[in-house]
Amino acid sequence: MKKTCDNILETIGNTPLVRLNNVVKGVKATVYAKVETFNPGNSIKDRMALKMIEDAEKSGKLKPGGTIIEGTSGNTGMGLAIAAIVKGYKCIFTTTDKQSKEKMDALRAFGAEVIVCPTNVEPEDPRSYYSVAARLNKEIANSFYPNQYDNLSNRAANYEQTGPEIWDQTDGKVTHLVVGAGTGGTITGTGKYLKEKNPAVKIWGIDTYGSALKKYHETGKLDRQEIYPYVTEGIGEDFIPKNYDFKVIDHFEKVTDRDAALMTRDIVRQEGIWVGYSAGSAVAGLLQMKDQLKETDVVVIIFHDHGTRYLAKIFNDEWMRKMGYFDKKGLTAADLVSSQKTGDVLTMDKKQTIGEAFKLISTTNFSQIPVTSDNRIVGSINDNMVFAALTGDPENRNNTVESIMKEALPFADITTPIDELNRMFSSERTAVLVKDFKADRTFIITPFDVAEMMAR
Numbered sequence: 001m002k003k004t005c006d007n008i009l010e011t012i013g014n015t016p017l018v019r020l021n022n023v024v025k026g027v028k029a030t031v032y033a034k035v036e037t038f039n040p041g042n043s044i045k046d047r048m049a050l051k052m053i054e055d056a057e058k059s060g061k062l063k064p065g066g067t068i069i070e071g072t073s074g075n076t077g078m079g080l081a082i083a084a085i086v087k088g089y090k091c092i093f094t095t096t097d098k099q100s101k102e103k104m105d106a107l108r109a110f111g112a113e114v115i116v117c118p119t120n121v122e123p124e125d126p127r128s129y130y131s132v133a134a135r136l137n138k139e140i141a142n143s144f145y146p147n148q149y150d151n152l153s154n155r156a157a158n159y160e161q162t163g164p165e166i167w168d169q170t171d172g173k174v175t176h177l178v179v180g181a182g183t184g185g186t187i188t189g190t191g192k193y194l195k196e197k198n199p200a201v202k203i204w205g206i207d208t209y210g211s212a213l214k215k216y217h218e219t220g221k222l223d224r225q226e227i228y229p230y231v232t233e234g235i236g237e238d239f240i241p242k243n244y245d246f247k248v249i250d251h252f253e254k255v256t257d258r259d260a261a262l263m264t265r266d267i268v269r270q271e272g273i274w275v276g277y278s279a280g281s282a283v284a285g286l287l288q289m290k291d292q293l294k295e296t297d298v299v300v301i302i303f304h305d306h307g308t309r310y311l312a313k314i315f316n317d318e319w320m321r322k323m324g325y326f327d328k329k330g331l332t333a334a335d336l337v338s339s340q341k342t343g344d345v346l347t348m349d350k351k352q353t354i355g356e357a358f359k360l361i362s363t364t365n366f367s368q369i370p371v372t373s374d375n376r377i378v379g380s381i382n383d384n385m386v387f388a389a390l391t392g393d394p395e396n397r398n399n400t401v402e403s404i405m406k407e408a409l410p411f412a413d414i415t416t417p418i419d420e421l422n423r424m425f426s427s428e429r430t431a432v433l434v435k436d437f438k439a440d441r442t443f444i445i446t447p448f449d450v451a452e453m454m455a456r
Helices: 045-059 075-087 101-109 129-139 153-169 185-197 213-219 257-271 277-288 317-322 333-339 354-364 383-392 394-398 418-423 447-454
Strands: 017-019 030-035 067-071 090-096 113-117 176-180 202-208 251-255 298-303 368-373 376-382 411-413 432-436 441-445
Touching: 030 153, 045 075, 045 153, 067 075, 067 129, 075 090, 075 101, 090 101, 090 129, 101 113, 113 129, 153 185, 176 185, 176 277, 185 202, 202 213, 202 277, 213 251, 251 277, 257 277, 257 411, 277 298, 317 418, 333 418, 333 432, 333 441, 333 447, 354 368, 354 383, 354 394, 376 383, 383 394, 418 447
Parallel strands: 030 298, 067 090, 090 113, 176 202, 176 298, 202 251, 411 432
Antiparallel strands: 017 030, 368 376, 432 441
């Protein structure tokens, strides 16, 4: 390690490999965490952010005094912002309203402009954070759009840095790499290097329910029915970034939002390593696959980012209760679903009319209906919204439900306790979607359903 550094960028990389002891009890293999929070921006994204900028400088795409414009969930933006300060660039970042407030505040603290865009829109939608970033790049002179999803400097950074570090730190004994997969740069770049050193190394990607990555890896097809809103940050995608080389990846394992959140808290409390959501997903995913491991195996899990970015969410008890993630004894959503005569949730396409919505509500007696686009849940309507539209102007019956829909209903795992599920309701949120991930079925639950069960 260097005794002194000329600037903060020289501290990127060479992060420690730390053995996990408590959260992986029952796993036969030796398990290490590659703790990327030791980077100056507290995430692995510092590596690829600097690489994208330096490659753009070499190619002439980024010129002195330029503006860096990027769509980010927060961590890549942080890496870009730090490099921009040292190198003298401006930054404009687009992000989604799903991301934690801490991430947005941190980006602004580094002098970046942050534009918040809606989460539940398709990537091609002009309102999406991908589209807004691309548009600003065209409108603002002397600007550079790194596009971390399709910029192959992303995976090159991990091929050149993360992979060799892991190989060296394990003395070439690594047998499995576990990575929460998002843009594809970390898993593909690191995995490619390790497989070149030893083709027997297994590369396991961790995906989240609501993401299309696992299905695409297995079938080669982007299945829109796999895509719906999820809470986990930093992993999963609703499209396929160019940084992916799926031949490098041996398997994808899906982890629920709830299991990831609970495990993230366990890592902090049992290992003393303060990490973010994707680390919880990765460890939970490993535990789901532990029967595939033997005592001689050496597993490395990437811990992407720092827990400070989730103070208002995972590390906030009230938020955890609101989301129904805390374990408690008693009835669960599964008990409620099994007691209902109602079958799987009914949905409407966003291009169907308000008149059609009225007919569906009238014939089914459903008060809440999720709205889809290409079979992906993107919003919701309720009976009051439909009635108000029709009584306000009868001609509204020909308008699409998209014109009146509100944000998509949140998903809860079917194992969520009833009392925690009940806390998810509010004056603005009058229903919750309950997902049975193993059976791949979805149900809609209202306060009336909960009250009816409690009154029995």
